[in-house]
Amino acid sequence: MTGAPDLLYSEEEEALRSAVRDLLTDHCDAPGVIARAESDAPHDLAAWKALADGMGLAGLLVPEELGGQGASHREVAVVLEELGRAVAPVPYLTSAVVATEALLACGDEELLGRLASGRTIGALAVGLHVAPGAAFETVRVDDGLLHGELPGIADAVAADVLLVPGDDGGLYAVDAAAVTVTPQVAFDLTRPLATVTLDGAAGRRLGDAEPAVPRALRAGAGLLASEQFGVAEWALTETVRYLKERKQFNRPVGGFQALKHRLAQLWLEVVNLRAAARGAADALASGADADVLVAVAQAYAAPVAVRAAEEALQLHAGIGMTWEHPIHLYLKRAKADSIAFGTAGAHREALGELVGLEAP
Template sequence: MSTDPDLLHSPEEEALRAAVRDLLTDHCDAAGVIARTESDAPHDVPLWKSLAGGMGLAGLLVPEELAGQGAGHREAAVVLEELGRSVAPVPYLTSAVVATEALLACGADDLLAGLASATTIGVLAVGLHTAPGAPFDRVRLEGGALRGELTGIADAAVADVLLVPADDGGLYAVDAAAAAVVPQVSLDLTRPVARVVLDGARGARRLGEAEPAVRRALRAGAGLLASEQLGVAEWALTETVRHLKERRQFDRPVGGFQALKHRLAQLWLQVVHLRAAARAAADALATGTDTDVAVAVAQAYAAPVAVRAAEEALQLHGGIGMTWEHPVHLYLKRAKADSIALGTAGAHRTALAELINLPAP
């Protein structure tokens, strides 16, 4: 894959990366994340307020006239890469990307301002497993009230407003307090999912048509998820190399063994390719050029690389990698959960084949 200079980070993007990494280094240590996964409150709300409110990152995709930063998908990708590197338990992907994109499609300016200022957390009530363009569940609209349940909704536990698709074709804004949010078992405890039950919720506001809004939101989410997966893979590779340089057997650094060098070299090459695919997807979302193809390519490639990087990290850390105290399990679970989030790699390969008119054998 050739290197496109347009995909290199600008000085402003590198400055953003450094600022986010510094904040996460100070406020998102692995021990703290592990402790949160063992509690009833896995989300790090103070960290979210620092990122979203203090740094203004929740509004990167929101125009300046709506209290946003007026930036774009490339900047959001930088943030997600760093969040993936720290497996930060914050609702950035769900609120600042997916819900924000849905609201942008509907023109809900007041709600966008709330999300951009971090006074409101929004969640699109569509199962996290749903791929862009795939069918999605809807609730019933009966007598002006919403009834039904939706499953696999990521970060619903901390949502202030739920964006709910209904069977009349509309997308509705529902106060989260009007819904029952029931936790579901989640492999990735840093991004919990829940079942959302609406039993005659009234006062819901129709924002617009659900189909185009959900399609736009999931496409952006899938494209930028690749950057999060890149962050996971880069952490796994970097930490594994560091560990193998320090660990010794037969009075030699384990990293000097040729078989391990070959495994790490192959993994490094895959991570480099993932970086190119993730950045291409973010750039395509920002420019609107070949967006569907770029997103499909990134997601078809990202999941297996992130999972393999985390699996290699677990194995090559030896016995310590199998302990709960070591953070590698957080990254393996995030990589595994991300591999089915917003469509599997297989679903994206199928979509890519259709986009480029490649017939099945």
């Protein structure tokens, strides 16, 4: 077993999966998610409370002595698979993964404990599209007060505390009450975006943004692949189920070879995506080969998740085009995820450097 990542799920991870799935079945049914998407309360805070407070899942990455579970990215990945499968509108990836990872880099025990409890929601104030290692916007730091405008911040409307990079190289914790959060009209309604405006907001310097932000974004990128796997698997499973049921020309539509081959091809890609996502999660947990395996997972995941959702819509045909059917939630999530934490192309380019396949 020298060096190969552990790509399986442990019994504990499978138990965690079924607990999360049960909870989401109760809280996040598709009609509810669709109705919530256009409401004034886009986040399902009851589901969040049950996941974070009830099950302690917000603290998976936080050591036990700081109030967390002392688990690893492997367990987080399983949670994200299920959240993807339900397109659950909860700030898990943003607070329990990205913000938490930034705080772990800074070693801020007080905030880590609060985020681990799930009673405080944190958001890293870096645009959702930014890839690990890419440049990110900062705000002006003047006499310890922060000034600036940061658009495209995922789940900021739900956040109690924002982690804001300053132009002095610091990363600052800013109370949500001290800033203006203006919702944007997001393509993916289940992961709301907002512009965060700081007009002389007071911040507490947590540490340096440079190691903290890339580390947080790398974890976000790597674990997003598990969410994308969940999205893709839902799309495939639901489409296969529907095509066994749906009859035209006096036969189940799923019996036509043109469609069978498309679904078999998609299955192949979804199976590949699971291995890539498990590889990234295990590498983030162990630290071995993480840059390469995260980039591989992100270079592979987005096209598969998007195609799965697109195929689901096309193969459901008319019903798939309606607002009533949940496919559009998955299509929008998959498409938005293809930009989040860097596009597949950006990750491929990063890989070129990492594995010595240089551009001309």
